Amino acid sequence: MSIFAEMTNADIKYIRSLREKKFRDEYGLFVVEGEKMVKEAMDSSFDVVDVFRKEEIGEEAMSRISTMSSPSPVLAVVRQKHWEMDRDIPEGLYLGLDSVRDPGNMGTIVRLSDWFGVDTVFASEDSVELYNPKVIQATMGAIFRKKVVYCSIPRLCECFVNAGRKVYGTFLDGENIYSKHLEKDALVIMGNESNGISKATAEKVTDRLLIPSFAKGPTAESLNVAVATAITLSEFRR
């Protein structure tokens, strides 16, 4: 019998408390689940504080600490990282998230940033918290490889503009992204799910882009922000 077999109610309560932002903030910890994610955490520069395996703690304890509908075989408690803004931002492709609120979108965008080799993701302070369990799951492990810096997006844009660098954003009245020349050194802004890019940020954008619709009817919808990010990053990298 493993030493973990006697998991106490206090242990369980402490792990379950990490489902709430308040306690994640207080302890500076977060939870990842599943063989693949836990392995990625252990192989990364993140500090893995605890690992709980179903065969050690038992099915019942695992079902109490797991948030999955069918409890995962393994769950880890990991220490949060918080990145500061670098003094100098080297040449490269950067993403700025202006109030992205949906955890699934945020996680998908971090995953996309990894795929498309985005150097750093910047997110406004009112964007969804990186260590929200739904964000973590949606990153599919990219969270352990990508730097996400929370900061003021209008101020970040200003730094780029002052250095003569490009700041791109997508708007309804922008230039067709498929025909416009896109610089390799760039900050690309993605906006809020309902309201798009905020006024304060929009004022700093140097190049307004449009992803045109090819809909046949008159009533084509907007695009989901994660999907718009995919199309935009694909255009910058192709």
Place this chain on the structure above:
Amino acid sequence: MSIFAEMTNADIKYIRSLREKKFRDEYGLFVVEGEKMVKEAMDSSFDVVDVFRKEEIGEEAMSRISTMSSPSPVLAVVRQKHWEMDRDIPEGLYLGLDSVRDPGNMGTIVRLSDWFGVDTVFASEDSVELYNPKVIQATMGAIFRKKVVYCSIPRLCECFVNAGRKVYGTFLDGENIYSKHLEKDALVIMGNESNGISKATAEKVTDRLLIPSFAKGPTAESLNVAVATAITLSEFRR
């Protein structure tokens, strides 16, 4: 006082039953919520069977029939449509979903198909049900404008191949999508979330595509199927 004020428990039970596929199938109905979605349903060729407004039925009844965390002001019961395969499939861009299981992905793909002017979406019989409430919400209204035909995807591919038409699919060993010439008349196959395109379908694909990663590290992840669909359709249309 409106005639709806006296909504009976039986009415409520009947609407709530439509959360389950079994009853959606039995009645041939589905539910949409929110001003925008209900308006789109009413403006479409779909048959809207009933409309319930919060100000008519009261807050409590609405909170019982609504699936939203904050009950929407309006909810409609709509008759399902089921499309048959056309005898002739005219020239155009088509999507074939080979076992897409996640409702959010399915809904996002239908929304994307509307944006990129995909003529018809074909889905394998084991793909998620179109009238699942999570699919409906993720389509953001595109469900009322797009034809989704459930059919055998390998057989559909065969029809295209026999007519000398192109069938594209994304694979890890495909040709770079950014440099390959893409035909305007095409069937594009997207695969299952975990397993990709099935063997039976893969055998029928005429042109294997690859969305290359630009990740700097060695461990870049795969892409989510909705995001891969966005990038692929964007390349076909640009």
